[in-house]
Amino acid sequence: MSAALMELQAMGEAYGKSSKHFRRRVVICAGTGCMANGAMKVFEALRKEAGDHGISLDIELDFEETRDRDGLLTKSGCQGFCQMGPLLSIEPDGILYCKVRPTDVAEIVSQTLLDGKAVERLLYPHPTTGKPCRGRHEIPFYALQQRTVLKSCGSLDPEDIREYLSQGGYRSAAKAYLEMQPDAVCGEILASGLRGRGGGGFPTGRKWEMARVQPGPKKYIVCNGDEGDPGAFMDRSVMEGNPHAVIEGMMIAARAIGADEGYVYVRAEYPLAVARVRRAAADAEKLGLLGDDLFGTGMGFRVHVMEGAGAFVCGEETALLASIEGQRGMPMPKPPFPAQCGLFGKPTIINNVETLASVPLILAQGAAAFKETGTPASPGTKTFALTGHVANTGLIEVPFGTSLRHIVYEVGGGVTGKDGRISEAGFKAVQIGGPSGGCLTREHLDLPMDFDNLTSIGAMVGSGGLVVMNQETCMVQVAKFFMQFTQNESCGKCVPCREGTRQMLALLDDITEGRATEETLPLLEMLARNVKVGALCGLGKTAPNPVLSTLKHFRDEYEAHVHRKVCPSRVCKALMTPAIEASLCKGCTLCARKCPVGAIIGERKTAHQIDPGKCIRCGACVDACKFNAITGA
Incomplete structure (x- = not known):
């Protein structure tokens, strides 16, 4: 074992030892969603309120501290259950609080930090029994997932490299550089069956091997973090929650193909991801994990973080490379493929964030263990952004081969109707893969979802967006x-x-x-x-x-x-013929006052009527009516 690796392991062990001196650890979700809902206000309120009660909540772990301390208050990346944010977890109590506001902090401090009791009104109510769920293991949204890539995103402090080291971070990279040759690294990834999580599903090991055999001393690794699909935020959450896993994956890829330089390309709309990846790269370089002499081998690798300008087309690999080179982001015909002639004309490997974050796990547990999850043709797990007409929205991770029914009805808690309540017959379709994907219908609810099954029905995994739609949706x-x-x-x-x-x-x-x-x-x-x-x-x-x-x-x-010029879902306003239900109309005249063309007639306190010859179907009357008396034909 090299002296450099021994020093890094000692730092990780010191972090783990020092963390045991804290009676509690309080973790506030500091992903983009929770921060937008005021998570940092909760963070500051906790510090103040705890101090007022004589409780010391440290926000940074000190290796020199050997006395027992009250608690460690840290931030994490996205914890996944976005609609319930801001989220606050307390260990070892095993408590997860939902929708926490600064006004809740006094009760949390007095009842939980002082007396060890849970504040029941802040616990998630079980969707079936209504019983408060104390922690993640009791919440179906979490309990029915299999979180591997996302496992550390909700607990790890993404801005402290020492905690990543304490969890075995960068040991897979050390193994690749100290114990394996490039062909062996490629072979292990190929044997694992890992396929690109960016949508195409191309075997990652085969792509790496294509670049490895290219001649020349200069090669590049590019992480594609330009996630532009509507409703997709998987890559963003990984970069925000565990940026070191992405950098370690890039290091292993660099060893596999012989690269000494890499780029993380992140869209500018992800400022938090940009900041955390940049900090992770800088911290790794300070410790010698990036630079000119990795683990004492004499081999070098450096990472640059570049912000994209927000063009959706830059998610396409050749357009992304053009953008890094300072050109307009436009695609180029293939072949040659980037693995043969890519960035600045050199062999280049482009993998998406989730793919690279999976790589350290494979080297740590072995290809055979990785293949135990998922399906034979699509091993491992996949993250999805579950949104739309579903009770539980957020970021989930399930094994390939999981059915859509399990995701929508078990993890997601069921389909919601217009009133937001669960509707048993409400499911209509799921749009998977964003603008590049397709629709899954009721007949596909029990289809095992993997790359090949979805392709066979004209859909695709894509980046992993899942938009659930109910019967009131116009396709x-x-x-x-x-x-x-x-x-x-x-x-x-x-x-x-x-x-x-x-x-x-x-x-x-x-x-x-x-x-x-x-x-x-x-x-x-x-x-x-x-x-x-x-x-x-x-x-x-x-x-x-x-x-x-x-x-x-x-x-x-x-x-x-x-x-028939009819919208069955009554969504397309131009095809609607509004009518007033006389039994529901109170004659309040509000709809008549809002009508821009005077198409509604009737005396006050008597049922009104709509003149179809004048009506322009703008929908103003429907929006104005407080009694749901106006419907489409």
């Missing part, structure tokens, strides 16, 4: 939303994507606004297939997926819009 509007996003984000380099998405959006506008004809649907479908084949990059090729999948599974909705 044509869903396709239109994603097409609007893709069209806005098209880089414009190739005609099929630049003009094809524009024309597809125009056809969808025609459908939702009542202008569609008999030729609209066949034209839309033909155009979508042509864009899928003809677009230059992967983003353009997958842009038609939401349209094609909704056409396949919900064609009757499209036909109702086109042929």
Whole structure:
């Protein structure tokens, strides 16, 4: 064992030993979501309130301190249960408090920190029994997951490298540099079956091997943190919650292909992720984990953190490389592939955040152990951002092969209706993979979700966004939303994507606004297939997926819009014919006053009527009515 590695291990052991002197550890979730809801105000209130009660809550661990201390107050990355934030956990009591506000702090200090009792009103109520859940092991949202990549994100202090070292951090990197040759590292990752978590699912070990065999002394590792899908925040949460795992994964990849330089490309809309990755890289360099002499081997590796300008197309690897080089982010034809000729013309490996964070785990536990989870063709776990009409929204991690039913109804707690309550028959579809993905319907609820199964039905894992939709959702509007996003984000380099998405959006506008004809649907479908084949990059090729999948599974909705000029979900305002239910109308005249064209007539305290000849279907009357008396035909 090298002297450098022994010193790092000693630092980690010292952290673990010193942490045992604290009677309690209080961890506030400091991911972006909880911070936006006031987590840091709770943090400061805890420090003050505890001090007022004579309780010492240290915010930094001191190796020299040998006396027993009251508590350690730290921050963590995203703890996953975003809709219940800000979240506060207290160990070893095993308590998790939800929706904590600064006004709750006095009760937490007096009841929990002083007397060891839980504040029941801040505990999560079990969705079935209503019984307060004391900790994560009792909460179905957590208990039904298998968190590996995310395991440390909700407990580890992402801004203290010493705690990462105390949990065995950088030992996998040391193993790669001190005990393994590059071909052995590639072989271990290939044997694990790890596939790229960015969406395509290409075998990671095969990609690394392609770059390893390329000649030349200069090669690069690039971490793709340009997560741009609507509703997706998996990579952001890993970078915020465990940035050292990402850097360690890059180090191992660098050893595998012979790279000495790497870039973490993070979108500028993730300022907290940028700050924490930069700090992690700087702290690692101070300890000699990055630099010119890794673990005393004489081999070097340095990491640069670059902010992207927010272009969705820069999630495509060749466009990302162009952006790093200072050029406009636009895709290039392949081959050559980046592994052959990438950044600055040198062999380059591009992996997404979750992929790289999985790599240290594989070297630590071995390829065989990694393959015990998931399916034979898609080993391991996958993180998903669960959003939409579902009771429990947030960041989850489950093994590949898990069914959609388990995710939506067990982990997610069920589908919600318009009133926010659970609706047994409310499920309609799930959009998976964002603008590049497709729809899963009731017939897919028991499909084991992995790369190959989803591809076989015209969907894809994508980055991992899961948007749950209930029966009140218009699927044509869903396709239109994603097409609007893709069209806005098209880089414009190739005609099929630049003009094809524009024309597809125009056809969808025609459908939702009542202008569609008999030729609209066949034209839309033909155009979508042509864009899928003809677009230059992967983003353009997958842009038609939401349209094609909704056409396949919900064609009757499209036909109702086109042929009968009716939106079955009563969402498309242009296809609605508002009517007033006389038995519900109180004659308050509020709707008449809000109508911009004077289409509503009637005396005060008598039922009103809508003149269909004047009505422009703007929906102002529906929004104004307090008695739900106005409905669409």
